[in-house]
Amino acid sequence: MKPARGSDEDSPTRTALLDAAELIMREEGYAxxxxxRLAARAETNSALYHYYFGNMDNLFVxxxxxxxxxxxxxxxxxxxxxxxLWSLWEAIHDQSHTALTMEFVALANHRKxxxxxxxxxxxxxxxxxxxAVTKILADYxxxxxxxxxxxxxxxxxxxxxxxxxxxxxxxxxxHDEAIELIESFLRxxxxxxxxxxP
Amino acid sequence: MKPARGSDEDSPTRTALLDAAELIMREEGYAxxxxxRLAARAETNSALYHYYFGNMDNLFVxxxxxxxxxxxxxxxxxxxxxxxLWSLWEAIHDQSHTALTMEFVALANHRKxxxxxxxxxxxxxxxxxxxAVTKILADYxxxxxxxxxxxxxxxxxxxxxxxxxxxxxxxxxxHDEAIELIESFLRxxxxxxxxxxP
DNA sequence: GTCTATACCGAGATAGAC
DNA sequence: GTCTATCTCGGTATAGAC
Numbered sequence: 001m002k003p004a005r006g007s008d009e010d011s012p013t014r015t016a017l018l019d020a021a022e023l024i025m026r027e028e029g030y031a032x033x034x035x036x037r038l039a040a041r042a043e044t045n046s047a048l049y050h051y052y053f054g055n056m057d058n059l060f061v062x063x064x065x066x067x068x069x070x071x072x073x074x075x076x077x078x079x080x081x082x083x084x085l086w087s088l089w090e091a092i093h094d095q096s097h098t099a100l101t102m103e104f105v106a107l108a109n110h111r112k113x114x115x116x117x118x119x120x121x122x123x124x125x126x127x128x129x130x131x132a133v134t135k136i137l138a139d140y141x142x143x144x145x146x147x148x149x150x151x152x153x154x155x156x157x158x159x160x161x162x163x164x165x166x167x168x169x170x171x172x173x174x175h176d177e178a179i180e181l182i183e184s185f186l187r188x189x190x191x192x193x194x195x196x197x198p
Numbered sequence: 199m200k201p202a203r204g205s206d207e208d209s210p211t212r213t214a215l216l217d218a219a220e221l222i223m224r225e226e227g228y229a230x231x232x233x234x235r236l237a238a239r240a241e242t243n244s245a246l247y248h249y250y251f252g253n254m255d256n257l258f259v260x261x262x263x264x265x266x267x268x269x270x271x272x273x274x275x276x277x278x279x280x281x282x283l284w285s286l287w288e289a290i291h292d293q294s295h296t297a298l299t300m301e302f303v304a305l306a307n308h309r310k311x312x313x314x315x316x317x318x319x320x321x322x323x324x325x326x327x328x329x330a331v332t333k334i335l336a337d338y339x340x341x342x343x344x345x346x347x348x349x350x351x352x353x354x355x356x357x358x359x360x361x362x363x364x365x366x367x368x369x370x371x372x373h374d375e376a377i378e379l380i381e382s383f384l385r386x387x388x389x390x391x392x393x394x395x396p
Numbered sequence: 397g398t399c400t401a402t403a404c405c406g407a408g409a410t411a412g413a414c
Numbered sequence: 415g416t417c418t419a420t421c422t423c424g425g426t427a428t429a430g431a432c
Contacts, residue, residue: 011415013415013416027308028308029229029304029305029307029308030229030304031227031228031229032308034406034407034408035407035408035409036406036407036408044416044417045416045417045418046408046409047409047410047416047417047418048415048416048417049408050408050409050410051415051416055408055409056408098303099307102300102303102304102307103304103307105300105304105363106227106228106300106301106303106304107227108366108367109227109297109300109301109366110225110226110227110230115366115367118367119367119368119369122364122367122369123369123371126369126371126372127371130371130372147379148372148375148379149372150371150372150374150375150376151372151375151376151378151379153372154357154360154361154372154373154375154376155353155357155376155379157360158356158357158359158360158361158376159352159353159356161356161359161360162352162355162356162359162360163352163356165303166320168306168307168313169306169313169316169317169320170317171317171320171321171324173321173324173325173328173348174324174328174346174347174348174349174351174352175352176348177346177348177349177352178348178349178352178353178356180349181345181346181349181353209397211397211398232424232425232426233425233426233427234424234425234426235424242398242399243398243399243400244426244427245398245399245400245427245428246397246398246399248426248427248428249397249398253426254426
């Protein structure tokens with residue numbers, strides 16, 4: 001019988017293993033996350049990884065969930081701000097640090113447990129954003145003739161992720177034009193950005 | 199002294215190894231591409247992989263280059279068609295089959311040789327698209343007030359890739375609205391799509 | 397060019413002491 | 415909970431016969 005502790009557990013060792021996994025993934029990719037590397041990075045031994053997670057899928061899912069939870073709350077806060085569209089845009093754009101995201105996407109292509117987790121998470125984010133943006137645009141009046149809520153949400157998400165991805169390759173041709181496309185719309189409905197980015 | 203044949207070589211064995219690599223990457227991810235698996239898939243032996251490629255980076259770079267070359271020509275053809283914007287959009291959207299692309303992006307995060315290759319390739323595509331779209335929009339008259347060429351090109355690329363990525367997770371909320379955003383613009387400048395997709 | 401054989405290393409997994 | 419020890423498998427790489 002496998003122990004396979006649930007996510008409610010939060011021992012220091014368990015956290016150290018998750019932190020180590022995140023670090024290794026960022027630096028060398030998901031394929032480099034191995035029991036031995038984890039043990040070395042977390043300054044423990046490989047048997048504890050088995051004790052806490054049982055297998056890699058469980059560990060990856062936990063790690064993804066941890067990050068998604070943070071992002072979700074960040075976006076919730078953004079939507080409660082005085083300029084919710086600007087704040088949402090900034091939150092999405094900041095969070096599109098894709099090195100880690102792309103690792104999970106690649107992983108998901110071949111591991112069902114992770115695919116399911118990302119899919120559920122994506123739908124949850126989309127629902128949050130869509131409901132909020134629908135309400136915000138309605139409150140502002142009529143400008144739904146430019147972008148529907150769905151189009152706007154997907155536009156922000158797509159542009160952010162794609163630009164961040166290219167930035168990682170030091171490619172940035174015409175990026176400013178794409179950013180301006182979104183920000184000119186934000187200015188039109190919500191005025192100039194007032195708060196400086198924190 | 200390593201043999202490390204250049205890309206000019208095209209022996210059947212070499213091609214078989216590249217084909218095998220592509221298959222394994224698609225099905226199980228880049229991490230599953232190993233000398234033994236390659237040999238098994240290509241029905242040869244692992245020593246030949248060393249003979250032809252020397253190491254994995256070289257093989258991955260060759261494989262990426264092979265695919266990029268095909269895409270580049272596909273886009274060149276698209277741009278020569280009677281409705282170049284529609285054709286370009288379809289070419290980009292069709293080619294955003296991201297399973298393989300995402301593998302390369304993830305790989306690139308940690309392998310310099312591949313990062314460089316993708317960066318160069320991306321710039322080459324961007325230049326082609328940007329030059330062409332600039333000329334096309336100018337020829338059509340004035341509608342640069344809606345999208346600048348750079349914004350349009352990045353919009354098509356971002357939306358395509360992001361939507362394809364989500365499709366892989368069976369997430370498609372509001373996708374039709376994003377597609378419509380682009381296609382309504384295409385209809386406005388280039389009329390209804392005439393050719394059916396091949 | 398192609399193959400077999402093999403050296404060597406690090407992967408995941410688990411048994412069992414403490 | 416934590417650790418050591420150890421099993422087995424599959425990875426890369428290379429030497430050398432044909």
